[in-house]
């Protein structure tokens with residue numbers, strides 16, 4: 100891809116990411132804030148023009164020892180400076196407010212899409228292309244908004260400054276007359292052309308040195324996130340690592356990831372060093388350059404000291420705004436990296452949603468009275484069949500126990516029934532989501548108080564006596580004094596306690612169907628039997644489907660479903676009661 104089409108693609112990605120906010124319900128306030136920022140930017144440019152003219156008057160007065168004008172001009176300068184400061188402060192403030200509102204809106208959109216139709220789950224389980232979605236949402240959106248505003252306003256300012264000062268420079272630079280190849284040349288406004296040539300040379304050089312920075316910055320973010328993620332994972336599994344004594348292994352993993360990160364960072368430092376060489380040399384020369392160019396006219400007294408100072412100031416403004424791209428190079432590189440990451444994230448979420456919508460191989464409907472499968476197949480993500488041609492009917496009131504060798508597909512079968520496993524084909528009559536509850540082996544305990552953990556994911560509030568009643572039925576009454584204590588309950592409670600807590604959730608929410616995936620594996624057989632009896636007495640109208648290895652579970656179920664790994668089929672037989 101050539102440079103032009105890659106920039107075209109980049110700006111079209113920026114537009115795709117940007118337009119949704121500017122067409123949203125918040126567009127009025129967004130446009131009002133943007134207009135405010137633009138007006139203030141123009142006001143700042145007007146101040147710069149007035150300050151430029153001030154240069155001429157003030158330095159001419161200095162040269163002429165004109166005390167009255169010098170004094171007046173100092174007062175004049177104070178006014179200009181005060182206005183300049185006020186405009187700059189409010190321009191910054193409105194930009195921040197705009198950025199804040201935009202980020203708030205965009206984050207809500209991304210969170211929505213990430214959580215809709217279990218995209219987060221599918222990205223995690225099957226998506227290899229998007230790394231660290233949390234970083235995309237927390238950091239990248241912020242960076243994108245900040246950099247887009249910064250770049251746009253910077254560009255507007257550069258264009259305004261450039262237009263105003265090119266006119267000024269053109270008017271005051273005079274004509275350059277010289278003889279070349281026996282011919283007399285007149286170049287009106289020659290300083291403008293020199294400034295353009297100077298800035299073009301700088302931009303070209305910077306691009307040559309800095310273009311690799313974009314790619315390096317892009318991968319740096321990924322390496323940083325990978326390094327952070329590896330430590331986060333260890334923190335989540337601190338106990339297992341401590342039991343295994345896996346610190347050395349973990350240290351190696353951290354070290355390896357950190358070295359990759361450092362290696363790339365080193366390359367960034369090298370590139371930035373080259374850029375700083377270039378940029379500082381370039382901007383230092385820019386201070387003296389206009390004096391050198393105009394000096395012959397000053398020495399021949401064609402212009403005054405004021406004129407010289409004004410030309411130097413105007414030249415530096417033209418050159419500064421033309422070199423905007425030079426100064427923005429690093430920012431542009433980071434901005435591009437952020438845009439690429441957010442675009443990639445968007446595309447993968449989109450792809451996942453499309454895949455789901457486009458899965459024409461599965462025909463699904465919803466019915467209250469039972470779960471039905473007709474010629475239903477379940478595949479692995481790589482297309483290898485796991486279970487084939489399943490035809491089953493689970494009727495309400497008939498509890499079912501699912502068995503099979505490890506890896507035969509019991510959990511995947513439950514995932515397919517729950518509708519979260521996308522690699523399926525055939526016909527399925529699903530149970531309504533609000534009437535079913537899936538209980539995994541290790542229940543998820545969100546961050547928050549114990550009360551919030553118990554009610555998850557329901558929103559109904561229950562009085563304390565009901566909560567305590569079910570907690571004592573499930574033998575965790577001793578935790579009832581901590582209902583309002585916020586903790587990382589995942590680490591505080593034992594797995595057995597967590598599994599009993601999951602039963603409290605069942606009793607509070609009273610689903611019509613419960614799917615239990617080894618939900619009592621950490622409990623002793625007596626406790627397991629007690630909880631199953633409790634299910635039958637407390638929720639007599641509820642049907643449960645369990646995955647479990649213990650034969651002691653058999654008496655609580657009417658049918659046993661066996662998954663056969665070799666033949667990839669399922670058989671169902673009635674239990675003897």
Ligand SMILES: Nc1ncnc2c1ncn2[C@@H]1O[C@H](COP(=O)(O)OP(=O)(O)OP(=O)(O)O)[C@@H](O)[C@H]1O
Nearest residue numbers: 224225479480503504505506507508509510511512
């Ligand atoms: N996200 C995934 N990507 C690829 N393969 C997967 C994925 N999830 C599960 N599998 C594969 O599907 C097969 C069935 O896994 P599943 O967890 O359903 O077995 P299981 O019968 O519940 O096993 P166990 O009794 O050991 O819990 C396994 O071979 C597993 O490796």
